[in-house]
Amino acid sequence: xxxxxxxxxxxxxxxxxxxxxxxxxxxxxxxxxxxxxxxxxxxxxxxxxxxxxxxxxxxxxxxxxxxxxxxxxxxxxxxxxxxxxxxxxxxxxxxxxxxxxxxxxxxxxxxxxxxxxxxxxxxxxxxxxxxxxxxxxxxxxxxxxxxxxxxxxxxxxxxxxxxxxxxxxxxxxxxxxxxxxxxxxxxxxxxxxxxxxxxxxxxxxxxxxxxxxxxxxxxxxxxxxxxxxxxxxxxxxxxxxxxxxxxxxxxxxxxx
Numbered sequence: 476x477x478x479x480x481x482x483x484x485x486x487x488x489x490x491x492x493x494x495x496x497x498x499x500x501x502x503x504x505x506x507x508x509x510x511x512x513x514x515x516x517x518x519x520x521x522x523x524x525x526x527x528x529x530x531x532x533x534x535x536x537x538x539x540x541x542x543x544x545x546x547x548x549x550x551x552x553x554x555x556x557x558x559x560x561x562x563x564x565x566x567x568x569x570x571x572x573x574x575x576x577x578x579x580x581x582x583x584x585x586x587x588x589x590x591x592x593x594x595x596x597x598x599x600x601x602x603x604x605x606x607x608x609x610x611x612x613x614x615x616x617x618x619x620x621x622x623x624x625x626x627x628x629x630x631x632x633x634x635x636x637x638x639x640x641x642x643x644x645x646x647x648x649x650x651x652x653x654x655x656x657x658x659x660x661x662x663x664x665x666x667x668x669x670x671x672x673x674x675x676x677x678x679x680x681x682x683x684x685x686x687x688x689x690x691x692x693x694x695x696x697x698x699x700x701x702x703x704x705x706x707x708x709x710x711x712x713x714x715x716x717x718x719x720x721x722x723x724x725x726x727x728x729x730x731x
Contacts, residue, residue, distance in 0.1 A: 571633040571704045575624045579661040579699045585690025586654050607640040612676040613658050620670025622660040628652050631704035
């Protein structure tokens, strides 16, 4: 009699247990959204930086696609005056919001090899890595050499582009990147190369290239296809040289 009761009780409880297990699996799958709930392989800083870079790049592409859709709809509705549309295109070329092609140079900067770091434990670690000022020096030299357009990590550089060091990564347009850093410029290759050679900062950088094997490579490019800048052009604040510095926000930022 007891055996029959145990069998009956198990038959009653088993379906309930299976139902609870199914609900747990379904909840986990929904929360994970196709990813690992315990990502043991992506806990390194490099992995996190790369993941954030990919996510940001995807959002930027979505933003650019939506902006293009809006522009096409405006053109179809005839809401933009033809003269104004031409002026907008001319300004877009200067601002960097249209893609360009042409010959130029690519400068690649790298940190010192890991073996060099191990062999020089007493050397200041800052001497063995590429910093924001190194990238800025290359960009400034290329502008001085008459570059028509410049990109870093295949992202277009515009007048408001900021290059910042955060830990062992460099942040560009709010997105972190790890070395190697590729700076590409379109323009007269001879003038661009001369500007690099004439830069006092880059000449000093070459000392570290020799001493600690920092990467500095210049490659001639016969044809470069450079993408347009796809981020926002809104300014959060601005000041005029020679006038008192007072906090101000753009109409877009303030919502007016």
